[in-house]
Amino acid sequence: MAGGWSRDGAVQDQIDDTVSDAVRGARARMPAGEGLEHCEDCGETIPARRRKALPGARTCIACQALRDKTVVHSQINRRGSKDSQLR
16 A cells, blocks of 8 residues: 555555666676686685686685675665655
């Protein structure tokens, strides 16, 4: 149930758009192409099990964990403010 000036189903549309953006962003960050035997950040050997599980892996687990901490997430406010709805 949507409230205010929004139509029915608008909340679900916002949820769907947020999930779609997250999936699209995750796919864009996935490694592509030829993987490496040694991490491109620290030079350590990337375990064969990681290379098999994640074809195209270019970093070791430790370096990838550091990269994941610095990922910038979308800060889109799809809800808008009440003021913008009244204009």
